Amino acid sequence: MFEMLSFEFIQRALIASVIIGLVCSIIGVFVILRNLTFIGAGTSHAAFAGVTLGYLINYNPLSFAIVFSLLTVWIVGYLNLKGYLKLDASVGIFYSLTMALAVLFIGLMKVYNAEVYGYLFGSILSVTKGDLAIILILGLAVLSLVYLFFKEFHFITFDEEMAQASGIAAGWLSFLLLTMIALTIVISLKSVGAILVFALIVTPAAAAYQLTFSMIRMFLYSAVIGITASVGGVFLSYWLDLPSGATTVLFVSAMFFLSLIFSPKRGYIS
């Protein structure tokens, strides 16, 4: 039954899914608690637009995904910081703008390219050595930043103004957090896809939110749920021969509904 583990592509998929499951679920805690859900959705569309541009001009799609998603979060974050436009509204603009760009770039392609669509729905079994290296490097970078600035992120998540008043560089850290969200989406793009990555970010954290009143424990539960879902998704999709992204999302959603049932907060979520 475990002979599948001897395949190199399965090994890569499993390593990738552990890292992605962990990074997404940790970042997801901040996304849930700071109400940044929509920004994640907007950013993954921007990243996808970057990918399509990469395929169109035949140059490393991932680097365009990074540029597009970083530009999106920085511009949106800046407009919000300056008080020009609330996050939700500007994300809404970028959400459709980048989607329109993606459609445009795809339309400009002379030939049909199935790989592009792989980035929409993800396929973790096709992660290459190069992909894995990027996932490792960026994933570790995001996790290290969370670890290094943990207490500062903790504070601004609870009460940004108060954090700033007591001398924490809240504005700067907010930008850093947005940057980390963008990078998290980029590394998940190929394996989970632009449309489904969102589930891996939001759902484990939302499930963990149901289960605890301590932020520290929320990180722990979210990570356990996230890794279980993404690794479990790989196994299930291999055994049952189902698309990996969809399997993972269905799996993690099932865990979310279980958490609602077992929630000491009785399923209330704000």
Add this chain to the structure above:
Amino acid sequence: MSNNVIIRFSHATIAYQRRTALTDINLEIFQGEFVGIIGPNGSGKTTMLKSILGLIRPTHGSVQIFDCACHKLRCRHKAKIGYIPQKGQIDPNFPVTVMETVMMGRYSSIGLLRRPSNDDRELVKHALREVEMDGYADAPLGHLSGGQQQRVLIARALVQQPEVLLMDEPTTGIDTPTQYSIIRLISNLQKNLKLTVLLVTHDINMISPYVDRMALINTQLHAIGAPADVLNEKTLTAIYGKQVVVTTKGGGTYVIVGDYHYV
């Protein structure tokens, strides 16, 4: 009370975009003083505290604390200002315990890249004892009553080991006996720890026995001085724009204001 000036407003005017919230404020707050700030809604009380915290800078004039322009304050100095913001609604499900909340007060002193030590934990426990909330360390913050939450936020300000405490309506929305117990707590802490306290409130009668001076503001500083000196019908009517009655009874001064919502 020593006569060292700790906070100084000189000709400070503070505006948001086009709206001026405070005009030409001149005010000196002395070390170890308990000052009450009174004024109707929208009179600039919160703005005053935020300018001291350096969250907003004056368009004209200056606001200084520890002889340094507030908007340029370094973290080390900011840690010396404890702040209790005007009550926002704490999401009852936000995953944060009392202990975690109070520990946040230590974060800027602990500094970047470092973790809370045993000493920090001791300070937190000590502060919780001082506000009589020991025993709640592991309780979710959202499960406490408004008065208990306010005590926790006071503890969070105390673990900063502040020299100055800025409080924005710490007793709003709390039952009357609890309001008095919180004011007494603040007054005792102020004396024991020799804190300089600026407290914004709408309840003139409650704080007048405790404060050294009162500042009456409505965009401008209308009066500053001992409660008995500034609480007169002329000044109060000027800031509230409503008929105000002042009576003295048993040595205390009592103020009865009409409806003072929007002026």
